[in-house]
Amino acid sequence: MAASETTEAEYDVVVLGAGPPGENLADRVHAGGLSAVIVESELVGGECSYWACMPSKALLRPVTARSEARRVAGLKDAVTGPLDAPAVLAHRDDFASHWKDDGQVRWLESVGVDLVRGVGRLDGPRRVVVDGGRVLTARHAVAVCTGSRAVIPGIPGLAEAKPWTSREATSAQAVPGRLVVVGGGVVGVEMATAWRALGASVTLLVRGEGLLPRMEPFAGLLVAESLAEAGVLLRTGTEVREVRREAPGGPVTVILDSGEEIVADEILIATGRAPRTDDLGLETIGLEPGSWLDVDDSCRVRSVAGDWLYGVGDVNHRALLTHQGKYQARIAGAAITARARQVPVLESDRWGAHAATADTEAVPQVVFSDPEAASVGRTAAEAERAGHRIRVIDHDLGAVAGSALYADGYRGRARMVVDLDREVLLGATFVGLGVGELLHSATVAVAGEVPIERLWHAVPSYPTISEVWLRLLEAYRG
Amino acid sequence: MAASETTEAEYDVVVLGAGPPGENLADRVHAGGLSAVIVESELVGGECSYWACMPSKALLRPVTARSEARRVAGLKDAVTGPLDAPAVLAHRDDFASHWKDDGQVRWLESVGVDLVRGVGRLDGPRRVVVDGGRVLTARHAVAVCTGSRAVIPGIPGLAEAKPWTSREATSAQAVPGRLVVVGGGVVGVEMATAWRALGASVTLLVRGEGLLPRMEPFAGLLVAESLAEAGVLLRTGTEVREVRREAPGGPVTVILDSGEEIVADEILIATGRAPRTDDLGLETIGLEPGSWLDVDDSCRVRSVAGDWLYGVGDVNHRALLTHQGKYQARIAGAAITARARQVPVLESDRWGAHAATADTEAVPQVVFSDPEAASVGRTAAEAERAGHRIRVIDHDLGAVAGSALYADGYRGRARMVVDLDREVLLGATFVGLGVGELLHSATVAVAGEVPIERLWHAVPSYPTISEVWLRLLEAYRG
Numbered sequence: 001m002a003a004s005e006t007t008e009a010e011y012d013v014v015v016l017g018a019g020p021p022g023e024n025l026a027d028r029v030h031a032g033g034l035s036a037v038i039v040e041s042e043l044v045g046g047e048c049s050y051w052a053c054m055p056s057k058a059l060l061r062p063v064t065a066r067s068e069a070r071r072v073a074g075l076k077d078a079v080t081g082p083l084d085a086p087a088v089l090a091h092r093d094d095f096a097s098h099w100k101d102d103g104q105v106r107w108l109e110s111v112g113v114d115l116v117r118g119v120g121r122l123d124g125p126r127r128v129v130v131d132g133g134r135v136l137t138a139r140h141a142v143a144v145c146t147g148s149r150a151v152i153p154g155i156p157g158l159a160e161a162k163p164w165t166s167r168e169a170t171s172a173q174a175v176p177g178r179l180v181v182v183g184g185g186v187v188g189v190e191m192a193t194a195w196r197a198l199g200a201s202v203t204l205l206v207r208g209e210g211l212l213p214r215m216e217p218f219a220g221l222l223v224a225e226s227l228a229e230a231g232v233l234l235r236t237g238t239e240v241r242e243v244r245r246e247a248p249g250g251p252v253t254v255i256l257d258s259g260e261e262i263v264a265d266e267i268l269i270a271t272g273r274a275p276r277t278d279d280l281g282l283e284t285i286g287l288e289p290g291s292w293l294d295v296d297d298s299c300r301v302r303s304v305a306g307d308w309l310y311g312v313g314d315v316n317h318r319a320l321l322t323h324q325g326k327y328q329a330r331i332a333g334a335a336i337t338a339r340a341r342q343v344p345v346l347e348s349d350r351w352g353a354h355a356a357t358a359d360t361e362a363v364p365q366v367v368f369s370d371p372e373a374a375s376v377g378r379t380a381a382e383a384e385r386a387g388h389r390i391r392v393i394d395h396d397l398g399a400v401a402g403s404a405l406y407a408d409g410y411r412g413r414a415r416m417v418v419d420l421d422r423e424v425l426l427g428a429t430f431v432g433l434g435v436g437e438l439l440h441s442a443t444v445a446v447a448g449e450v451p452i453e454r455l456w457h458a459v460p461s462y463p464t465i466s467e468v469w470l471r472l473l474e475a476y477r478g
Numbered sequence: 479m480a481a482s483e484t485t486e487a488e489y490d491v492v493v494l495g496a497g498p499p500g501e502n503l504a505d506r507v508h509a510g511g512l513s514a515v516i517v518e519s520e521l522v523g524g525e526c527s528y529w530a531c532m533p534s535k536a537l538l539r540p541v542t543a544r545s546e547a548r549r550v551a552g553l554k555d556a557v558t559g560p561l562d563a564p565a566v567l568a569h570r571d572d573f574a575s576h577w578k579d580d581g582q583v584r585w586l587e588s589v590g591v592d593l594v595r596g597v598g599r600l601d602g603p604r605r606v607v608v609d610g611g612r613v614l615t616a617r618h619a620v621a622v623c624t625g626s627r628a629v630i631p632g633i634p635g636l637a638e639a640k641p642w643t644s645r646e647a648t649s650a651q652a653v654p655g656r657l658v659v660v661g662g663g664v665v666g667v668e669m670a671t672a673w674r675a676l677g678a679s680v681t682l683l684v685r686g687e688g689l690l691p692r693m694e695p696f697a698g699l700l701v702a703e704s705l706a707e708a709g710v711l712l713r714t715g716t717e718v719r720e721v722r723r724e725a726p727g728g729p730v731t732v733i734l735d736s737g738e739e740i741v742a743d744e745i746l747i748a749t750g751r752a753p754r755t756d757d758l759g760l761e762t763i764g765l766e767p768g769s770w771l772d773v774d775d776s777c778r779v780r781s782v783a784g785d786w787l788y789g790v791g792d793v794n795h796r797a798l799l800t801h802q803g804k805y806q807a808r809i810a811g812a813a814i815t816a817r818a819r820q821v822p823v824l825e826s827d828r829w830g831a832h833a834a835t836a837d838t839e840a841v842p843q844v845v846f847s848d849p850e851a852a853s854v855g856r857t858a859a860e861a862e863r864a865g866h867r868i869r870v871i872d873h874d875l876g877a878v879a880g881s882a883l884y885a886d887g888y889r890g891r892a893r894m895v896v897d898l899d900r901e902v903l904l905g906a907t908f909v910g911l912g913v914g915e916l917l918h919s920a921t922v923a924v925a926g927e928v929p930i931e932r933l934w935h936a937v938p939s940y941p942t943i944s945e946v947w948l949r950l951l952e953a954y955r956g
Contacts, residue, residue, distance in 0.1 A: 020940075053941050057883045058551075065550040072543040073536075073569030074561040083552040091551030095883065323940035326948075330934070351935055358935045366939040374939070405535045405573065434915060440936070440944040441918035447936040450926035456808070457829055457836045458918070458925040461844040461852070462498075462801040463531050466918040470804075 007134050011037045013336060014128050014138040015145055016120045016280065018104070019046020021313030021325035022145035026113040028333025034140065034340055036113050039120030039130055045104040047147055047166075048322040050096050055170040058095035059194040060368040062088050066197070067370045068433055071407035085175050085198045096171065121281035126308050129281070140340040141308050143332065144280065144293060144301075145325075148273040148314035153240075161245035161252050164268040166191075175199045176265040180254050182240055183270035184211040186367050189223055191268055193369050196232050203233045203262055205254075207271075210236060212373060215365075216380065216429040218394075218413050219373040223431070226370055226411075243267060275315045285309070292317035297355040298347035299332035307339055318359040331356045351447075362447040366436045371412060374439035377427030377446040380417050389420045395471045397432040402463040407433050414468045416442070418476060423452045430468070438466055452476065485612050489515045491814060492606050492616040493623055494598045494758065496582070497524020499791030499803035500623035504591040506811025512618065512818055514591045517598030517608055523582040525625055525644075526800040528574050533648040536573035537672040538846040540566050544675070545848045546911055549885035563653050563676040574649065599759035604786050607759070618818040619786050621810065622758065622771060622779075623803070626751040626792035639723035639730050642746040644669075653677045654743040658732050660718055661748035662689040664845050667701055669746055671847045674710050681711045681740055683732075685749075688714060690851060693843075694858065694907040696872075696891050697851040701909070704848055704889075721745060753793045763787070770795035775833040776825035777810035785817055796837040809834045829925075840925040844914045849890060852917035855905030855924040858895050867898045873949045875910040880941040885911050892946045894920070896954060901930045908946070916944055930954065 012034035015022045023044075026036040043050055062083050069079040097103055108115050118131035128136040150165035152158060164172070169191040177200065181192045184206035196202040204211075204227065211220035211227075211234075224234055235256075242255040254262045278290035285304060287293075293311030294302050295318070301309040312332045313325030335345045335354045345354045364376040380392045397403050397412030404410055412432020419426050428442035445455060456473055460466040490512035493500045501522075504514040521528055540561050547557040575581055586593050596609035606614040628643035630636060642650070647669040653676045659666050662684035674680040682689075682705065689698035689705075689712075702712055713734075720733040732740045756768035763782060765771075771789030772780050773796070779787040790810045791803030813823045813832040829835045842854040858870045875881050875890030882888055890910020897904050906920035923933060934951055938944040 048940070054879070054883075057880075057941055061883050062550050062552040065547055066553050069543055069547045069553070069557065072540050074540040074563065074566035075544050075547070075557065077562060077565075078557050078559060079547065079553065081556060084555060085552065087555075088552035091886075321940070323937050323945075326940070327935075327937045351932060353931070353934075358937055362935065362937070364937055364939040366942055401532070402535075405532070405539050408569075434912075436939070436942050437912060437916040437944055438918065440916065440938055440942070440947065441922050443938070444919050444922045444926070444928060444933070444936045448922070448926050448928035448932050450922060450928060453831070454829060454926050455922070456831075457805075457840065458922045459801050459805045459836050459840070459842055460918055460921070461842040461914070462526070462799070462804070463535055464844055464914050464918070466915055467801075469918065 008137070009037070009134070010137045010139060011035045011114070012138070012140045012340060013143065014136045015039065015143045016128065017046065017145035017147060018044040018115070019145060019147050019313060019325070020048050020322050021329040022046070022143065023104070023108065024326045024329035025143050025145060025312055025333045027111045028330055029336050030112050032333065032337030034337060037116055037136060038108065038113060039116045039118060039128065039136070041117070041119040043099065044101040044108060044115065045097070049104065050099050051167040051170050053322050055092050055096040056190055056194070057368055058092040059088060059170070059198070060190060063193055063197040063370050064368065064372065064433065068407055071409060073408065082199060083197055088198060089173065099171070119279065121279065122284050123281055124284050125306065138308065141310055141336045143310040143312055143336070144277065144315050145312045145329070146276040146280065146315055148320060149276055150269060151272040151274045152269055153271060155240050155243055157243040158269070161243045161267060163243070164266050166270060169268045177201065178264040180205060180262055180264040180267045181270060182267065184208065184213065184220070185270060186212065186365070187270035188268070189367060189369050191270065192227060192232050193230070196227070196230050203235065203264070205238045205240060205256070206234070206236045207239055208236065212367060215373055215375050216415055218415070219375070219429060219431050222371065222411065222413060223367070223369045223373055230370070273314065273320055275317065277315055296347050297357065298335035298345055299328050299356060300335065300347070310336065318356070319363045321363065321365060324359060324363055327358060328356050358447055362443060364439055364443045366439055368436070371431055371433045372436045373429070373431045374435045375427065375429040376439060376443045377425065378417060379427055379429070380415070383417050383426045388426060390426065391418045391420055391476065393418065393472050393475045395468055395475060397430065397465065397468055400465060400468045400471060402465045402467050403432060405463055406465055414472060416472050418452065424449045432465070434465055441466060441469065486615070487515070487612070488615045488617060489513045489592070490616070490618045490818060491621065492614045493517065493621045494606065495524065495623035495625060496522040496586070496593070497623060497625050497791060497803070498526050498800050499807040500524070500621065501582070501586065502804045502807035503621050503623060503790055503811045505589045506808055507814050508590050510811065510815030512815060515594055515614060516586065516591060517594045517596060517606065517614070519595070519597045521577065522579040522586060522593065523575070527582065528577050529645040529648050531800050533570050533574040534668055534672070535846055536570040537566060537648070537676070538668060541671055541675040541848050542846065542850065542911065546885055549887060551886065560677060561675055566676060567651065577649070597757065599757065600762050601759055602762050603784065616786065619788055619814045621788040621790055621814070622755065622793050623790045623807070624754040624758065624793055626753050626798060628747060629750040629752045630747055631749055633718050633721055635721040636747070639721045639745060640726070641721070642744050644748060647746045655679065656742040658683060658730070658740055658742040658745045659748060660745065662686065662691065662698070663748060664690065665748035666746070667845060667847050669748065670705060670710050674705070674708050681713065681742070683716045683718060683734070684712070684714045685717055686714065690845060693851060693853050694893055696893070697853070697907060697909050700849065700889065700891060701845070701847045701851055708848070751792065751798055753795065755793055774825050775835065776813035776823055777806050777834060778813065778825070788814065796834070797841045799841065799843060802837060802841055805836060806834045836925055840921060842917055842921045844917055846914070849909055849911045850914045851907070851909045852913045853905065853907040854917060854921045855903065856895060857905055857907070858893070861895050861904045866904060868904065869896045869898055869954065871896065871950050871953045873946055873953060875908065875943065875946055878943060878946045878949060880943045880945050881910060883941055884943055892950060894950050896930065902927045910943070912943055919944060919947065
């Protein structure tokens with residue numbers, strides 16, 4: 001049902017932001033018997049549905065499917081040509097629901113959650129004002145699920161040049177002739193991969209030494225090698241000093257710290273994210289506008305008294321991934337429901353129903369590059385920094401029979417990081433074609449804390465890529 | 479090193495059969511400090527390397543890769559034509575090592591295991607005679623790893639018609655114009671899939687009601703639907719009454735129990751397997767030639783005194799799959815080594831180092847059909863027969879965002895079977911494109927006995943097909 005037209009309304013839970021975390025949290029608390037309303041100023045469905053996961057994967061799936069087909073006997077000669085870019089873009093439009101949120105609104109209605117369109121701002125404890133008018137009061141909780149936005153660095157001329165962010169890069173209606181991508185993280189790598197495959201000349205500028213710096217180093221190396229083969233010009237150790245676009249729609253000149261100039265049609269900035277908390281009225285409850293929200297394992301904001309404020313999804317900076325935001329929403333939704341019923345909440349009970357323990361121990365991520373890079377849990381370096389006594393086991397993924405059968409000249413690598421004290425996995429990384437679905441086996445092993453001894457009984461089916469598990473275990477046994 | 483030329487030799491362990499189970503067992507006991515010899519009458523590497531897993535998957539990978547490419551925007555129009563059959567067959571030849579075992583022999587040498595070529599037969603306890611001459615004596619164990627062969631039913635005219643078995647179906651050098659496949663299990667389904675895609679007219683004759691009868695019923699239904707769309711003529715509830723081939727190389731006439739006649743160029747018999755134990759000298763130690771070997775969880779033959787005889791791989795009839803044979807080889811190799819050192823062997827210690835517990839609890843299998851069908855552990859029917867109190871959760875795999883992104887019009891289904899008393903998974907089944915690598919997540923969950931409550935913390939990366947896990951858990955919580 002639609003929200004009533006009164007200027008004041010009271011709900012058990014008021015949710016700011018209708019991305020996947022907000023939607024899932026509202027659904028959970030409603031399923032737990034609480035009333036819930038979501039306030040959204042843009043499209044219901046959020047960044048993921050229109051300007052991130054969905055459109056980006058719709059752009060990338062043809063790239064990996066073609067890459068695989070090109071390595072399969074009897075098929076490879078048919079797929080030597082370029083992708084049909086207009087077809088890919090049209091298909092992407094479908095997966096972004098043509099930037100209309102009717103379907104998501106219907107879903108909200110179907111689960112019994114009210115929707116208020118507008119900008120919601122806190123106005124003291126448990127009180128939200130929408131567009132300066134309507135007042136929503138929360139009996140039990142306000143959940144901030146407003147996500148993040150791309151940061152545009154203060155480089156001279158950059159803002160005026162109207163750069164692409166992840167939003168424009170996932171929703172552009174035509175392939176730019178020349179694209180400069182700034183940033184070697186997931187967004188930069190994925191968008192360089194997609195637009196290069198769609199026909200753009202792509203230059204990828206990275207400040208550091210390599211790509212995908214949050215993964216094991218070999219991930220960035222293998223992806224960089226493949227991008228170079230696809231014709232992407234990769235420049236590491238490079239910063240942008242200035243950007244100039246003389247005329248709207250005209251070419252953009254990117255001036256590097258070396259003084260070198262690159263002329264392109266578009267520039268994509270993918271250097272970081274900032275929380276969308278700057279215009280939320282945080283100052284009315286003693287928090288700093290524009291700051292990430294510091295939450296405990298139930299996603300309750302630590303510094304706010306009364307257990308009524310939650311931060312779920314990107315805003316809490318625990319793990320900026322849609323699936324982790326949804327996970328947090330399930331946990332926080334359960335915690336809010338429990339607290340409303342005065343049931344004890346054990347947010348310090350690791351792996352319990354009210355603790356988002358996976359945010360620190362078992363975050364999975366698949367980069368839909370060519371080849372894919374997939375990881376879960378801690379890298380070797382992270383595990384060491386955390387003080388674990390570890391052993392690192394690597395294996396050449398191309399040496400697995402299932403991989404060789406999957407694609408000619410398969411290149412890839414797998415790593416597992418073993419906690420020597422408990423003999424469980426702390427993390428795993430796979431890079432190669434077709435590893436996107438293989439990752440979840442490692443996620444179950446890490447989150448499940450399945451002992452190495454038991455993993456020997458988890459037999460991989462022959463001949464799949466998954467048989468790398470056997471090789472990793474054999475190498476560990478040594 | 480090569481076996482010495484003496485006519486008598488003593489080893490700690492004598493292995494009959496150099497397929498993957500024999501190779502792995504010999505490797506394991508040698509790594510444990512025991513001497514080992516393998517006796518092989520055909521090619522080192524066994525059925526899997528030359529007439530099963532490797533060539534069959536080399537024939538099938540192009541089929542699934544093309545099927546996927548045909549469902550991807552921007553690529554689909556390039557792959558409307560047929561597969562290049564000669565290219566696929568040539569590639570298959572490479573993966574069957576051109577039916578030469580030099581590489582496998584080098585591997586045996588590299589791990590320090592001797593090889594004796596010839597037919598090995600038992601001649602009383604711990605004694606093997608090769609080709610009626612050379613005698614090999616086993617100080618500790620003889621391991622029978624001779625595998626299985628296709629059964630040719632006693633249908634009038636069938637043997638004389640020289641039917642294909644799995645061997646000919648995986649090694650044929652040309653595409654038959656018309657192929658009749660008898661049997662709806664894995665071999666029948668995979669070979670009907672492959673040869674149809676390579677251009678043959680295929681009729682698939684099944685005695686029962688459906689395909690893949692050992693999996694959940696929906697697996698066979700989905701695969702049957704897809705085979706029909708590919709143009710395979712499926713006839714269920716049908717038996718072959720007689721077969722006639724008038725001239726060698728000429729057409730074969732298949733007469734059904736209905737009296738109907740089907741004329742084809744080749745007939746593939748894929749109706750079952752028999753143990754290769756008929757010519758092993760089993761009678762010299764009181765066992766029945768041609769019988770499956772009845773073994774305990776360490777793969778020791780129960781009825782033979784003295785703990786010296788093992789049956790590993792297909793011969794023990796526990797699970798006729800290469801990966802399970804290799805798994806048993808690791809377990810049996812550890813048990814043989816332990817017994818040789820007079821270390822206690824705890825074959826009744828479930829999930830321990832000397833018990834092949836996964837053979838009963840967590841056997842994985844991927845059928846490389848189009849779409850793939852993958853399962854692990856118990857089906858719902860099996861779990862009920864075993865007396866478990868279960869709940870069955872199904873989900874439409876095509877309704878997962880990651881599946882829709884993976885392939886247009888994705889069709890598939892997932893099922894998990896939950897043990898309500900322990901709240902762990904007893905089994906899982908996935909049918910759909912790209913599920914072959916997804917299976918291992920379920921294998922880890924089943925073999926690891928990871929509680930449902932903990933599986934909530936194993937977050938699937940968005941948007942992958944693996945997100946079906948979340949949907950299954952939500953439905954279970956339901």
